[in-house]
Amino acid sequence: MKLREYEITISPSGEVEIHLDGFKGKGCLEALKLFEEIVGQTKELRHTSGFYEPDEEVVLHGQQHH
Amino acid sequence: MSAVAVLTPVVIAAWPAISAAVVSAAAHLGFTVLDEAHHALNQGHARETGPRIVEMEVPQSEVVTGTLGRDQQIRLTRDGFTAVFARDPRGRATFCVSGEGHTEEELRAIGEELGGRMVQQYVLQKLKTELSGRGMNLVEETVDENQAIRLTVRHWQN
16 A cells, blocks of 8 residues: 655635645646546646656556466 | 646536535635525516626536426626626537626636636546545645635545
């Protein structure tokens, strides 16, 4: 289990800025899709250092490593 | 931290959600809700309040409706300004601002502030509802000196 944290700022004009924390690699893009479904289209996307770290390994239930 | 995204909101909702956002925005900006009724009952109210009127629309908006709410409007007032929110025939959320003795620039400035706050309140409520429904926890909600609303949301993920 990983703790995900999102810092969301809604400006007085309604524009939304989201800091996607706790991700390594491109996992944050999946989280971003969720916010796009709720709020609307991404106007601007800035990657921070964590984005360029190796993607997180997603272990599905029942999956075995050899 | 992995990324920072800026999203442009899309307002697609039925009249009750639009109306709730308008009322909330009105309260934050010191407006009073005069009434909420059907166009047929109140046509021409805005024009009666003054000679100058500015018509605006909420960007990227759609008021989803069947027959309920199709002709509804909500009317606000503050310091001689009157604003009327409604749904136009194409389904967009529109509003007009009027006020005796005010310039078009003043009316437009009030309208932009009011329209922006309406979208802000709509997005706030939608985020709270949707994120809660997905098991996410709102751990902090604050309003900064610029009237931006800041939320901190956490959840555990496999």
